[in-house]
Amino acid sequence: MKIKIASNDSQSMAQSGDSILRSLQNTDFSYADIIVRESLQNSLDATLPESSDTQVRYSLGDFESEELSSNFEQVSTKLANYYPGKQRFLAISDRGTTGLTGEYLTDDKAALDRSNFQKLVFSIGKNQDQDGAGGSWGMGKTSYFRIGCGIVIYYTRIRLEGNNFEERLVASLIENPKKQNCLLDQDQRGIAWWGTYGTEDQETLLPITDHDEIEKFLSIFGLEPYRANDTGTMIVIPYLQDDLTGRSEETIGVPWNQNFGDAIRMAIQRWYAPRLANPTYHDTTGNSVLYCFVNDEPIYPLDPMFKLIQQIIWLILRQYMLVHCLMLMY
Structure with a gap:
């Protein structure tokens, strides 16, 4: 993939990679908590209007670095x-969602702001604009860059007009340019992207859209592209750090803190x-039911405490619905 490095103009007021990574200094939650909250909220916000459920899969596995x-x-x-x-990777993929829609082949700033x-x-x-959306496409996503080497891969499949589909693959890097083993030269901002360029425009980076090329790339991780009528987004974080559970003497015996999969x-x-x-939940609110999987194992039945919480809610x-019906009658 071709690279585009963020310009390092000292008069542009642009952030460097280290300042962006420092912007999410949340010490109250674990990496698993932050990753799960960010990814699930984005998937739920992107759920198709006609979909009664949203499926999100977390896949942890190995790949060959070379x-x-x-x-x-x-x-x-x-x-x-x-x-x-x-090396280790984490892939987060959803189904029943729109995928990463929007323009990229345009100079229209307003269109890009909506994309x-x-x-x-x-x-x-950048804030999300759709009704009911939580958070933004902004600071929360920096958590993806903090659990690996700084590279995050985005793959999505969207529905176009005329019942056509388009796949898009692009990668991004945010790293601390001051660290000893940085990937970019140390005089850079620590921000870059990988994709492709058009035949004439060598300044605007474009996503890879060729299905065969995308399928070959995903096969490095043993992952499959979306097919048939599926749309959605897959985020792949390679080169995971060794210990993402933050295990200490106080938490080393906690069952769900033994590995990152259990923590997720x-x-x-x-x-x-x-x-x-x-x-x-769907019958009462009209919103989609959430189904999650970790390495293809469903998060159901819930652990006893969470099952109790679900039953109480x-x-x-039910009481709310009963009261509401009685009020309508009178």
Whole structure:
């Protein structure tokens, strides 16, 4: 993939990678909590209006560094040297969602400001505009860059007019340019993207849209592209750090803190128990039911405490619905 490095103009008031990464200094929550909250909220916000459920999968696995590093122009040698052999990755994918829609082949600033693809991949701090959306495409996503080497890969499939589909693949890097083993030269801002360029325009980076090329790239991780009528977004974070559970003497015996997969499973229930695999939630609110999987294992049945919480909330909703019906009668 071709690289585009963020310009380092001292008069542009632009942030560098280290300042962006410092912007999410939340010490109250674990990496698993922050990643789960950010990814699930984005997926739920992008749920198709006609979809009764939203599916989100968290996949942890291994890949060969040399197979991936060769795809990243200008940093392939450093990647292979800093992270040799077998490495870990996290992939987060959703279904029943719109995918990263919006323009990228335009100079219209207003159109780019409305583009979810543009805001997630190229912008920091851009608010989401749809009704009911939580947060922004901004500071929360920086959590993705903090759990690996700083590279995040975005893959999406969207529906176009005329019932056509388009796939898009692009990668981004945010790193601390002052650290010793940075991928970019240390006089850079620590921000870059990888994709492709048009035949004439060599300044505007474009996503890769060729299905065969995307399928070959995803196969490095053992992942499959979207097919048939599926639309959605997949975020791949390669070169995971060794210990993402923040294990200490106080937490080393905690069952869900033994590995990152268990920590993610617990975080999903902690933050979204009322909505997980709960049709009553959809019947009452009209919003989609959330189904989550970690390495293809469903987060259901819930752990006993979260199951109890779900039942209590279900009883409250039933009471609310009963009172509402009685008020309508009178």
